[in-house]
Amino acid sequence: MQEILPGVQRWSWLSPAHGYLFNGYLLHLPDGVVCIDPVQADEADLAAVVAAAPMRIVLTNRNHVRISPLLRERTGAPVAIHPADADHARQQGAVVDEALTPGQRIGPLTVVPVPGKSPGEVALHWPERRLLVVGDALIGDPPGQVRLLRPQVIDDLEGLRRSIRALLALDFDVLLVGDGEPLIGGARAAVQRLVASFPDGTAGPAETAS
Numbered sequence: 584m585q586e587i588l589p590g591v592q593r594w595s596w597l598s599p600a601h602g603y604l605f606n607g608y609l610l611h612l613p614d615g616v617v618c619i620d621p622v623q624a625d626e627a628d629l630a631a632v633v634a635a636a637p638m639r640i641v642l643t644n645r646n647h648v649r650i651s652p653l654l655r656e657r658t659g660a661p662v663a664i665h666p667a668d669a670d671h672a673r674q675q676g677a678v679v680d681e682a683l684t685p686g687q688r689i690g691p692l693t694v695v696p697v698p699g700k701s702p703g704e705v706a707l708h709w710p711e712r713r714l715l716v717v718g719d720a721l722i723g724d725p726p727g728q729v730r731l732l733r734p735q736v737i738d739d740l741e742g743l744r745r746s747i748r749a750l751l752a753l754d755f756d757v758l759l760v761g762d763g764e765p766l767i768g769g770a771r772a773a774v775q776r777l778v779a780s781f782p783d784g785t786a787g788p789a790e791t792a793s
Contacts, residue, residue, distance in 0.1 A: 584627070584628050584631045587767060588712075588714075588757065590610065590611035591609075591611070591714075592635075593607070593608055593609075593759070593765065594607050594631070594632070596622045596623040598762075603722075603723075603724045603762060603764070605649075606620070606622060606762070606763075606765065607619065607620055607649070608620065608716065608759055609632065609635050609637065612690035612692070613691065615636075615637070616638060617637060617640075617641055618635070618637035618640045618641070618660065619640075619707065619716055620641070620642060620647040620649060620718055621649050621654050622649050623649065629653075632654060639662075640655060640658075640660045640663065641663050642663065642672060642677065643704060643705055643720075643761060644665075644668055644700065644703065644761075645669075646718075647718050647719070647761055648675040651678075652677060661680035661681050662677060662680050664677070664679055664682070664683055664703065665683045665696075665705050666683075666703060667698075667701070667702040668701050671701070683703075683705055689707070691709050692707045692716075693708045695707065695750070695753070697720040697749075697750065698739070699737060699738065699739050699742040699744070700719045700731075700732060700737045701719070702739075704720055706720060706750065708753050710753070710754060713754055713755050714755060714756075715750065715759070715770065717760055717761065718760075718761040720743065720746060721747065721760055721777070722760060723760035723765055723766060724764065726763075727764070727766065728776070728777075729758070729760070729766070729770075729773050729777050731743065731747075747774065748778055751774060751775060751778065754771075755770055755771055756768055756771060757770055758773070758774070
């Protein structure tokens, strides 16, 4: 378990198939701890997550069920996911207790829709800390850069590109990614560079905003 920023903890598992880390996060909010996309953990990390007593387990997308059933059992924390991704998550073993909706607040976090890779993918924005959490919408690979997953695993590539452009309307400098290396600074600029590489080559107002 690593504290990468004050009140932000990360634990990771190296995926041999992908060649980069999968990440779970604990965000210590003013009113409690939220666990996001809990990845496989060794005994020490699992004990640390359980000891943190998360008040909610948030799944950003249908493919990040990971060890959420185990954590739900160990902590009693409800599992939340967008309804459009819930059935697939249940098929992967998730027990879903709550629905996430765009605009919903979880303490200081705002649920932001980022459909494309899957229809119910969401991000979490913490504006006061200029921090954004994404699951599979963006991959932190190679370190310091972001990219998309391969097209074969994306439901709607153009829809995902639109979602990524829309993220640039948010104020963020830190990007916590479910896959790859988080960006602790310069994250919005990295997303801008990705958007500039999209095939249409156009930049709307969100992409050019400072």
